[in-house]
Amino acid sequence: MMNRFQAEKYPHINLARLVVGEREFHFEGHWIRGKPWDRFGLYNSYVIVRHDDEVCFMPAHAGELVPGSTEDLVAILGQFGSGSLFAPAPMTLELDPTYRCSSRDCGGRCFSSAYRRRSPHATIPSELLREIIIDFATAGGRVVRFDGGGDPLCHFAVRSGELPELCQHLNLKSTLLTSGDLFEHCDLHRLAQADCYVRISLNAASNETRWAFHGNAVPLDRIFAAIRQFADGLARENSPLPIGATFLLDRINFHEVLACAIRARDSGIAHFAVRRVLGPEALRPEFTTKEQSAIGDLLSAVGELSDEDFKVFVPWRDLNDPDVNPANTELYSEHCWQSIFKTVIEPDPATGGFCAQLCGRYRGGGLGQLQQMPPLFSSKDGAGWIDKWRHSFNSYFISRDALPNTCVSCIDRGFIFMMDRLVRFLGDPTKGFSVFHLFSRDNTQNEQAAGSCITRRGRRPDPLSGGLDLVDFGAGAQRDDVYSVEAPGG
Numbered sequence: 001m002m003n004r005f006q007a008e009k010y011p012h013i014n015l016a017r018l019v020v021g022e023r024e025f026h027f028e029g030h031w032i033r034g035k036p037w038d039r040f041g042l043y044n045s046y047v048i049v050r051h052d053d054e055v056c057f058m059p060a061h062a063g064e065l066v067p068g069s070t071e072d073l074v075a076i077l078g079q080f081g082s083g084s085l086f087a088p089a090p091m092t093l094e095l096d097p098t099y100r101c102s103s104r105d106c107g108g109r110c111f112s113s114a115y116r117r118r119s120p121h122a123t124i125p126s127e128l129l130r131e132i133i134i135d136f137a138t139a140g141g142r143v144v145r146f147d148g149g150g151d152p153l154c155h156f157a158v159r160s161g162e163l164p165e166l167c168q169h170l171n172l173k174s175t176l177l178t179s180g181d182l183f184e185h186c187d188l189h190r191l192a193q194a195d196c197y198v199r200i201s202l203n204a205a206s207n208e209t210r211w212a213f214h215g216n217a218v219p220l221d222r223i224f225a226a227i228r229q230f231a232d233g234l235a236r237e238n239s240p241l242p243i244g245a246t247f248l249l250d251r252i253n254f255h256e257v258l259a260c261a262i263r264a265r266d267s268g269i270a271h272f273a274v275r276r277v278l279g280p281e282a283l284r285p286e287f288t289t290k291e292q293s294a295i296g297d298l299l300s301a302v303g304e305l306s307d308e309d310f311k312v313f314v315p316w317r318d319l320n321d322p323d324v325n326p327a328n329t330e331l332y333s334e335h336c337w338q339s340i341f342k343t344v345i346e347p348d349p350a351t352g353g354f355c356a357q358l359c360g361r362y363r364g365g366g367l368g369q370l371q372q373m374p375p376l377f378s379s380k381d382g383a384g385w386i387d388k389w390r391h392s393f394n395s396y397f398i399s400r401d402a403l404p405n406t407c408v409s410c411i412d413r414g415f416i417f418m419m420d421r422l423v424r425f426l427g428d429p430t431k432g433f434s435v436f437h438l439f440s441r442d443n444t445q446n447e448q449a450a451g452s453c454i455t456r457r458g459r460r461p462d463p464l465s466g467g468l469d470l471v472d473f474g475a476g477a478q479r480d481d482v483y484s485v486e487a488p489g490g
């Protein structure tokens, strides 16, 4: 398949060219090359070439939260059964090993405080976690994300590096989202050896603000010192593994976002993501007009720090933009692809085992959110959970295709839109396809065309093309190798 087409860029002009057999396609923007970490955060669109040479352009996630997403998507799509909506395993397992957290409530913005307050010490035993991860790998899963409600570093089997190391031995990617409070107590060397992508919630540049926000007294200097130590260890190993950090915007900390970004950059952080508080209004800060204007200026300055070694992500939606309400027809999708490709496993305080939830919105059954949902299942059998997950497609009281008309608050629209377009365009993914990565300024206008696949057919304008002109470009193009992800046809 690789030789059927070629992708090129033009000198001095922001236009990407793709030749497929006798036809050529032009896209505003430029191709993004390289391996997953090179591409991370840099593309915002996919160009897909299907097995029959049809081509589709669509907005795409650049893997802000999970590494290497294109390869993982392609691998999982290749496992879809003929006519089946799901693969033998989810692509991503969001694994919350414990409800414990050494921060108090992150300025009252903690999405999990309502359910964790009821069972603050709920934990999945280490042996059970090992079984869960092994079952996931055996069934063909790809990414383990150690996550919370709660801080995964409060679980010794994560802090010691044992579970990330197990993931590596099983050829799984792993990533770890943490408050950073306990980072200095981790086996940093083992975490680095395990190739685990760590993302730390910084949320401040001074102790006073950090303590006010996190509700504890862990000195920020110690968190930054541990990050520096981790970064130096990676550099000594010549590892391409970056370190990520986040900053959750609130009224009590926004004024330190720029200073925090600078400290993060100088401590060896490679990805700095500023995030909005999501969820019900009660959890969200209400910024005054003056504060919003100050935040706008600060985020522009943060954006200017961005360069090849320090990638910056700032919210492009309005700070007060509410979550999507699928039940109010705000999420057009044939299925909830989030709960098809990913699942959440967390402690089950009632049984001492674990339970699986549809998505992050329903951690803790959704307690504290606008809507509650029962878990997909509860279990103490770490070696049999994937079977139960597969069974849930038929047995759960709401089907995956009814969810986009049922849930009242969804934070995963980007992934769901992308997958809806991708899967509908591919038809049968097992016939093979190729994915090219593109950065296009026209991407956002196309995102508005929710649910429509923007298809380009040669030089004929397509009614769904969202206003992008196809340009007939003559000689003078320079060839350039473009990395594409290939899914071989079955």
Ligand code: SF4
Pocket (backbone or CB within 6 Å): 101, 102, 103, 104, 105, 106, 109, 110, 111, 112, 113, 148, 149, 150, 151, 178, 179, 201
């Ligand atoms: S670090 Fe996470 S789990 Fe802990 S209090 Fe903050 S938001 Fe909640």
Ligand code: SF4
Pocket (backbone or CB within 6 Å): 326, 336, 337, 338, 339, 358, 359, 360, 361, 403, 404, 407, 409, 410, 411, 412
């Ligand atoms: S909230 Fe969104 S991601 Fe979660 S189950 Fe509902 S539709 Fe799916």
